[in-house]
Amino acid sequence: MSFSLLRQSLTRPISSSSRGSFGLLRFLSVKASAITFANTGIPKDVVKLVSYELNGPGPDEILVKTLASPINPADINQLEGVYPSMPAFTTELTPEQPSAIGGNEGLFEIVEVGSNIKNFKAGDWAIPRLPNFGTWRSHALVTPGDLTPINRDGITHTQAATISVNPCTAHQMLTQFVDLKKGDWFIQNGGNSGVGRAAIQLGRIWGLNSISVVRSRDNLDELIAELKDLGATQVITEEQLNSKAFKPTIKEWTQGKPIKLGFNCVGGKSATGVARQLGHGGKLVTYGGMSKQPVILPTSLFIFKDVSAHGYWLSAWTKKDPEGKGKAVEEMLNHIRSGQFKDVPVSPNVWSNASSDEAKLEVFKQALDNATKGFAGKKQVLEFTD
Ligand SMILES: NC(=O)c1ccc[n+]([C@@H]2O[C@H](COP(=O)([O-])OP(=O)(O)OC[C@H]3O[C@@H](n4cnc5c(N)ncnc54)[C@H](OP(=O)(O)O)[C@@H]3O)[C@@H](O)[C@H]2O)c1
CATH class of the missing domain: 3.40.50.720 (NAD(P)-binding Rossmann-like Domain)
Known part of the structure; x- marks a missing residue:
């Protein structure tokens, strides 16, 4: 997601005129939260939980909520500062110091689409089209180009959230x-x-x-x-x-x-x-x-x-050929649907949007701790609930 989109997504106030301009579509104000990092180092020491209000979607935007997101080794490497590609660092969520939202893989459900959006509707599922999306957050305002649609038939949240990497x-x-x-x-x-x-x-x-x-x-x-x-x-x-x-x-x-x-x-x-x-x-x-x-x-x-x-x-392949990646994702999901492919064993970590910031951060840190241990046997997955 571009810096400008993030800026637009987070700072636009809800005004009565903008509410009216979307006809029957809802212009929502959502309490969102995200795992951010401003510095790199020991993963559990650099992560912070930030809560903020998200207002939208605008006419060309889509409001998504995260359903599930794993913690992969590359996500941890980004927190450690030893990964060559990083998410955008901005002051939008943390005015005192630029920070980025962690996480590269996850599954989203479309909550609401802007009046100009034709190819997604509420209830659809999607995954990030490109790396560095920042999936460790409850909600996001995005554009269609940020998403790859997922056919949700016969697929669990975890399966879709862990298929693309x-x-x-x-x-x-x-x-x-x-x-x-x-x-x-x-x-x-x-x-x-x-x-x-x-x-x-x-x-x-x-x-x-x-x-x-x-x-x-x-x-x-x-x-x-x-x-x-x-x-x-x-x-x-x-x-x-x-x-x-x-x-x-x-x-x-x-x-x-x-x-x-x-x-x-x-x-x-x-x-x-x-x-x-x-x-x-x-x-x-x-x-x-x-x-x-x-x-x-x-x-x-x-x-x-x-x-x-x-x-x-x-x-590198995903950036070069996002469509090819989308096809590989669908092929792998079809292997799951036909019962030929088992998803990775997971350890679920429930991130309740209703819980306190401290509780969410605690859940995340425990998952992170488990993900950094050898002989773990299971992939740590954040499961987001209302
Ligand atoms: N280049 C790419 O595009 C790309 C894409 C995806 C993944 N990856 C990389 O692929 C690797 C595996 O990722 P994943 O998500 O599949 O892993 P994962 O499911 O989290 O499993 C971690 C694996 O690493 C092993 N391991 C952990 N610490 C180890 C150590 N000190 N020495 C030897 N083995 C160790 C674990 O074995 P034990 O059970 O014995 O601990 C386990 O087999 C990571 O390095 C990841 O960054 C690269």
Whole structure:
């Protein structure tokens, strides 16, 4: 959303003349609240809850209310100040210091549309069309260009709110780097992440074989069973990935077929291990760095195996091709509708619009705290209620 729109959205007073100019459409005054940050640093220390009145919609605007919004690693990286793309910092909500609204992914319901809006109506669902929307807020005034419509049939709030980042990343990485055919193999670390689970399931739907690497834990057998249930061909631990003794087992599974594609969202030793499993000409695609360790690749992989290293960033693709992204979202939602695709396990955090600012901030901080812990197992999702 542009700076000017945000300015217009937040500061226009309700006047009796503007009320009258929208015919039967309602010009509403809504008590809204948002999670903002003016500085970057330790996430829980930099977030603030701001309440404000939102007046609208104007003739070309849409008033939306947020239904659900996850806390993804990239959202946390933005709070930490270690992400290359940031939402707009303005003084509209915080006159004392420019601040931005956090959150990049979420689901909105249209509350009211302006008199010139033809392609949305009250009750429709939509998601942000572009990154940096600022989804951690109860309401927003937007224009149609800010939204991608979502067909709400057969879809839950959480499913729609978490479809556009991780499932689309898996979709793109599986289709944009290597022309994988049925029976081909790919390998990935972070196998239990949102992206990893989506890649496993798309692999199953498209007839691909996958090896998913996870960190060892007390309930490892349970996790392996869960990922195999989603369609993982094999699930191994980081220790197995990096053990020379385990290599023949992988060869046996693949029956000597080269592993063509590797996904890395961890870095460090794990990335090296994934790259080592690739066959001649294999591609390693790095899309995250959860261990905060650099990717180090053995020279021999480049010289003797012609392995190549790549990066993927969904935000760049979304900005370049918002329509293509919209199609991928609809394709993934159809997989959910047909019962072929399970959404990520979530931990719901209820943000009641009726509760006090302190209570809302407390809910958010607890969710943030859970989202920053390793071995969390569940995606933290804010569920907004009236
Ligand atoms: N480039 C892009 O366009 C793009 C798009 C989407 C996501 N991403 C990135 O993809 C990654 C996964 O995102 P997500 O939303 O799918 O994640 P998620 O569902 O929140 O899961 C986090 C994953 O990271 C693992 N993890 C956490 N800390 C770790 C550590 N210190 N060492 C190794 N693994 C660790 C977790 O494993 P445990 O269960 O063992 O903790 C889990 O598999 C993130 O880095 C995110 O920024 C990138």
